[in-house]
Amino acid sequence: MSSASVTAFEKEHLWMYLQALGFEPGPATIACGKIVSHTHLGVNMFDKLNRDAFHIVSYFLFQVLDQSLTK
Numbered sequence: 001m002s003s004a005s006v007t008a009f010e011k012e013h014l015w016m017y018l019q020a021l022g023f024e025p026g027p028a029t030i031a032c033g034k035i036v037s038h039t040h041l042g043v044n045m046f047d048k049l050n051r052d053a054f055h056i057v058s059y060f061l062f063q064v065l066d067q068s069l070t071k
């Protein structure tokens with residue numbers, strides 16, 4: 001799926017849903033063990049390949065799903 005086919009509506013809602021689940025960029029970055037100050041987290045975080053953001057967001061979602069199995 002290319003980023004051209006993802007609408008602004010979908011990107012804004014992904015970010016809004018992450019925040020509704022309690023996602024905070026600073027604490028989430030620290031919690032997953034990444035110390036990356038240049039990682040862009042926000043509405044447009046996946047416009048370009050962003051492996052660090054993917055790792056941080058997926059770790060957060062796994063933690064929300066089941067904390068005991070996250071690691």
